[in-house]
Amino acid sequence: LGARTPDHGKLFPWRFVVLGRESRAGISAQLEPLAERQPDPRKARAVLAKLTAPPVTVLVLSSPTPGHKVPVWEQELSAGAVCMNLEHAANACGHAASWITDWYSYDPDAAALFGVGAGERIAGFIHMGTAAEPLLERPRPDLSAKVERRP
Numbered sequence: 001l002g003a004r005t006p007d008h009g010k011l012f013p014w015r016f017v018v019l020g021r022e023s024r025a026g027i028s029a030q031l032e033p034l035a036e037r038q039p040d041p042r043k044a045r046a047v048l049a050k051l052t053a054p055p056v057t058v059l060v061l062s063s064p065t066p067g068h069k070v071p072v073w074e075q076e077l078s079a080g081a082v083c084m085n086l087e088h089a090a091n092a093c094g095h096a097a098s099w100i101t102d103w104y105s106y107d108p109d110a111a112a113l114f115g116v117g118a119g120e121r122i123a124g125f126i127h128m129g130t131a132a133e134p135l136l137e138r139p140r141p142d143l144s145a146k147v148e149r150r151p
Contacts, residue, residue: 001089002060005082009068013075014082014123017059017115021052027113028052034110038103047102054098054127058086059114062123079123086126096131099124 007013019027028048038044051057062079064072083099090097104110105122116122 002058002082002086005078005085007070007078007081008074009070011065011068011070011075011078013062013064014079015061015063015120017061019057019059019125021055024052024057030113031104031110034104034107038107044103048104050098050100050102050127051104051125053129055129057128058126060086060123060126061116062121063117064119066119076121076123083124083126086128090126090128095128096135097126097128099126101125 002016003012005014028051031048031051032045035041035044035048060079060083062076064075064079066072068075087097087099101122101124104114105125111122114122
């Protein structure tokens with residue numbers, strides 16, 4: 001379903017890397033030393049558990065085509081829509097899914113460990129599996145402050 005995401009121009013400005021337990025464990029071990037240069041190294045190490053715990057993770061990479069008539073912004077939005085579609089699809093199939101980015105999504109040395117190519121950016125890690133505990137509901141905005149109605 002992620003690959004069925006609309007994109008203006010049919011560019012498919014994204015790609016998937018399916019990460020199993022072994023590859024994530026290896027990358028996590030390589031991320032440990034990089035965590036030390038984060039503002040809060042303890043927290044940076046702790047969030048690596050999000051990367052290693054799920055049974056499967058789909059890394060979604062935004063791979064826009066620069067100079068195309070479709071603006072890069074629209075291409076990046078398509079990659080975000082891929083992430084949301086994957087999360088909804090997993091949930092609809094009865095699995096738990098979570099779209100995560102963290103410090104390693106933005107650190108160039110960390111991105112290299114995931115095989116992020118030139119001109120690409122990490123759109124998200126879609127972690128999928130079975131929830132070990134009930135999911136927490138997050139606060140939602142007051143829609144009256146977010147919705148404008150015009151006649």
